[in-house]
Amino acid sequence: MKRLLCLLLLPLLLIASCGDAENEYTIGGCYLAFDNSQHNDATLASAMNVNSPGIFCLIKSEVQAGATYFAFTNNAGQSSRSIINAIDQRRTNIIGYNNGVIVGFGNLDYPAKFYAYDKECPNCFDPNVLPVRSKPLTMSSNGLATCNVCHRQYNMNSGGIVVAGDSGKKMTRYRASTTGPFGILAVN
Numbered sequence: 052m053k054r055l056l057c058l059l060l061l062p063l064l065l066i067a068s069c070g071d072a073e074n075e076y077t078i079g080g081c082y083l084a085f086d087n088s089q090h091n092d093a094t095l096a097s098a099m100n101v102n103s104p105g106i107f108c109l110i111k112s113e114v115q116a117g118a119t120y121f122a123f124t125n126n127a128g129q130s131s132r133s134i135i136n137a138i139d140q141r142r143t144n145i146i147g148y149n150n151g152v153i154v155g156f157g158n159l160d161y162p163a164k165f166y167a168y169d170k171e172c173p174n175c176f177d178p179n180v181l182p183v184r185s186k187p188l189t190m191s192s193n194g195l196a197t198c199n200v201c202h203r204q205y206n207m208n209s210g211g212i213v214v215a216g217d218s219g220k221k222m223t224r225y226r227a228s229t230t231g232p233f234g235i236l237a238v239n
Contacts, residue, residue: 080169080178081152081225082145083110083238085121090133094123096232098155104163105194107155107207109170112146125155126190147171148178149185152238154227157208158194167227167238168211172198174219188222196222 087095098108108125113132121139124130146152151170156163168188171178175186175198188196194208195215203216211222227238 080145080148080223081167081238082143083152083236084142084144085110085236086138087233087236089136089138090121091233092121092123092131092133094125094129094131095154095236097125097127097129099165099229099234099236100232101156101163101165104156104158105208107153107166107190107194109151109153109190110146111151111170112144124190126192126194128192148176148223149183149187151187152225153188153190153196153207154229154236154238155207157210159208165227165229166207166210167225168196168207169223169225171223172200172203173221173223174198174203174217175200 087099095108095110097103097106106125106127108123111122113120113122119135120132121135122132147169148171153168153170154166156165170187172186172188186198186200188198188205190196194206196205196207201216203219204214205211205222206214207222211224213219213221225238229236
């Protein structure tokens with residue numbers, strides 16, 4: 052009888068233990084498909100290159116003089132823009148919670164892991180509060196992202212965990228893939 056009771060309770064314990072696990076990815080907030088073979092942007096390509104781990108690129112959209120651009124800035128000091136073409140206009144691109152997503156290969160895993168993060172601080176920014184006020188993270192050359200509001204630092208090379216400042220949530224992550232530096236970037 053005890054054996055039967057243990058066999059019946061074991062699956063319940065296993066299910067209950069999984070309930071507290073934090074989801075690795077967030078749902079919603081980002082959908083981006085970008086074909087770098089059409090744009091040939093070197094700033095973005097540096098972050099989509101598995102052979103240059105630790106380079107991260109902030110992607111956002113900008114409007115200037117009536118034209119819409121993708122703007123790229125990486126943590127190595129490069130920046131560039133690429134005008135949105137007709138194919139891009141047909142896509143429904145949502146670039147993070149507040150117009151910004153950071154992509155790149157981390158340098159602490161082998162093989163290198165491709166990451167995509169929201170540019171907003173996960174501990175300060177709330178997309179449900181009106182008016183929406185940006186709490187952007189700034190990137191440094193060593194792969195850290197810093198919030199100027201709460202002063203937390205996040206390591207983008209290791210899943211966006213808090214490495215300095217008060218404990219808190221790690222960076223908001225999205226599923227992402229790349230087919231290479233001048234290939235397709237998909238973030239969702």
